[in-house]
Amino acid sequence: MPGFLKVFGYADPSSPLGYGIDTTVQQLITSLLTLGSFVSSFAAGPFSSVLGRKPALWTACALNAVACAIMLATTDTGVLYFGRLLMGFANGFLVTFSAVYNSEVAPAQLRGVMVALFAYWVNIGSIIGAVVDNYTSTVLDKRAYQIPIACLYIIPVFLSVALLFIPESPRWLLHQGADSKARAALERLRPSSVPAEYLELEWAEMLRGVEEEKSHAKSVGVLDMFRGVIGIKQTFRYSIMNACFGFIGVNVGMVLIRKVLGRRSILMLGATICGLCQLIPAIAWSAKPASKTSATELVSSRLRAWTAGTGTSLGYVFAWLCGFCSPYFINPTDLNWGAQYGYIWAASNFLCVCFFYLCMPEMKGRSLEELDEIFLARVAAKKFKGYQCHITEDAVQDVKGQGVDLKEAVDRASKML
Template sequence: MPPASVTNVRTSLEDGAVREGVRNTSLLANWRILAVTLYMGISLFEYGFDKGAIAGFQAMPGFLQIFGYQTASGAWHIHTGPQQIISSFMILGSFVGSILTGPIGAHLCRRYSLIVGCLLMIVCIVVQALTTSMGALYFIRFLTGVANGFLLNFSMVYLQESAPPHLRGVCFGVVTSWIVIGTTIGMVINNATADLMSRKAYQIPLYICFVPLVILIFTLPFLPESPRWLLHHHRPEEALRSLRFFRKGAYDELALNQEFEAMKEIADREAESQKDWRLIFELFRGHNLRRTIICVGVGTANAGVGAMFILAFGTYFIKMADVGDPFKMIIVTNCVGLTGLFATWFVVTRVGRRRIILAGCILCTICMLVMAAIYSSPAVSKSGAGAGLVVLVSIYVWAFNFGLEPYVYLVAGELPAQNLRAYTMGLAAATSFAFAWLCAFTTPYFINPTALNWGPKYGYIWFGSGIIVCIFVYFMLPEVRGRTLEEIDEMFRNKVPTKDFPNYVCVEGEEAKRRGLVKVMGAEKPDVTMVEVVDDRKA
């Protein structure tokens, strides 16, 4: 008997029909790719942990005794300049690390690129924990960003190139949850060490970062390389073994070879492309330009809805609003956001990326408007505005994690051509980091009491920016739910309009299926077909 999630229907067809292999789409049958997804999440845990920890350092007396100043009342604070640089230099480094993703990924495989990121991060942690020099701290925050750029982008690209089409959205929902988990754990540890009146307050969270990095360094060499990367580097035997590892138990031999033949067709078409840095110019030519615009545009959605305003300065912002313990408050809001990530796992295979991203953008934009409005109204008391702030931040973080955090990276990785995937994803991430850096660098001028002191009224600016993001997503982003990367490539090459993507019938895959059938069975004109029926409740 076939599995419950797959039904085989045999029907007589006209000449030229091609028999398809069996693909079991249940989560149980695809446990290997889900296990790899959880494993890859370790690299994103590191990124999230660093993001959560460094934001909390700026409210720790133990940190501020070294890098801040004490007021006449005895309270510890940090000047606007250092506050800007500590947060923004990490983002600037992530921009550089993301830009380097393409050139490095063209020569070094995904796994070893991740190991390079891990080694660089270890050096950064040691220096951050030991230095008392502000200049050294600035430089090492930049290098931390470079390492995070490697960890973020190469783990995402690896999953894009390895996951089956029906689980790509779920895999990205799961793997990006590690960012929020890491951020939350970083905040919890910060809360436990915040009252230590010594450097241990921030050194302990930093040293904990060693654990995921060591795990990755010693285990990544045993993981199969991405099958698509191997194909594009003329190693087809290894690529087939890699694909067999990821699909074992879910695909039969025919389905495996049919998918492999479709991958080979793309690899053969792009075989003559340049492999050096000049390949980046292909991002802006022909049908690739449309892909680049969409990927970069969606990649800036995080910054465009004001994410860094809330995420990078959350602890400091709540402290200034005087609405309770800032460390505990930000942990609560982060846990609320984590429920948003968990919720999106169950809807992405049914709703698709486009609607989820658009819903997230709309909710975040509305939160910015309401937040600014309640702080602008004289009818709202200070305590009432503070309570409203916490509620709106919680809703914002939930919407951001539900509709934006996983899927802007998913879109940036699944829409590009295979030979440009690392370049495009790196450019999209770099552009996102560039706007995030701009936000992190300028935000202190707007919210700091020693500068403009706008506080939550800064949300008016992000409301306008969010409107632009929503319009772009609505008109430009196509829906590619359940499509293989090869089908997506065909639709862009054929210049399919955005609204027609869901219903477009791809034809190039038929020849790949025929070659796979010939390879497995030696048949040329089969008279039956196997039609896959997916049980969405299990996908």
């Protein structure tokens, strides 16, 4: 954006825009957000142990507001860096705790779709953001970047208000010893049309799951867990197209995960497609460099925030590494690889396919407590699907004696949900 480059770049008569920007500035603007996300997602475990899921999301919204205000007001590169870092702190909490909360409150039958909704809304946000960027990119003053940044207030403000009307995670409350609050939260999260017997069975499973975890717990924390330039002229329009394809992919994935394929198959299919999409432009660039045609639920309930936060933070480490190194790979003044750097991402995606096949179990239709039991039993990934859980049978025994057909109640509830 010329309006951005006027403030944070330098005059460059040889550039089509009349301005340029240092590679170091590019690296820091991109990577500091990722670095901030790494720090906050890594801190998610200890934060959640004390304050819970909702306060973490409120904290993220507050940090977002401060970061946006800083970036809107400053014309100093150093202050901009700080704003990006602060935005990263907010982003790490938003990513980690929205996923954790969704996984903990969703019924087993809907958990895959509920968690997938995270990616769904991320893609909607990407489309809207890309459209806004496209139409403000031609503005020749600071409004070019101030308008997109100001848009980042909308969702956090909405989220801050919406959080007032939803309960804290019942599983988190159970682990804090607040049984009555946990039961009330679960009842608020399930529609009144769900059979009472199904609610009792779900509650009994949660209670037994917490008891089992406490009996095996040794500590809470890290130790217990182990016991863009590539030849595209219309860059902003390309980002809209890319976000739209992502949106389509998420919708297709939600249908497949619900009706056809399981999590494991979806991951393998997605990684294969990603690898091929990176391999094709890399090969095309190798054959004809610089040509225009060549660039075209799993974790313990007690440790969920620790594990999800740590996993997210490791993802941010690699994302930061990619953001930091990519300008060197692409820029003509450095390695000048162009699209050939797609070989790196193609190989990494194909490695993911191998990992998913060998190590990723199928979790479709399992409650979080059942998953805890299966992992505790050290069941091999390929045997996950057929494993019979005892915790469900025990929970059934806990609620029997009410003179009802529990199987019928569960079937009815599953159809409603």
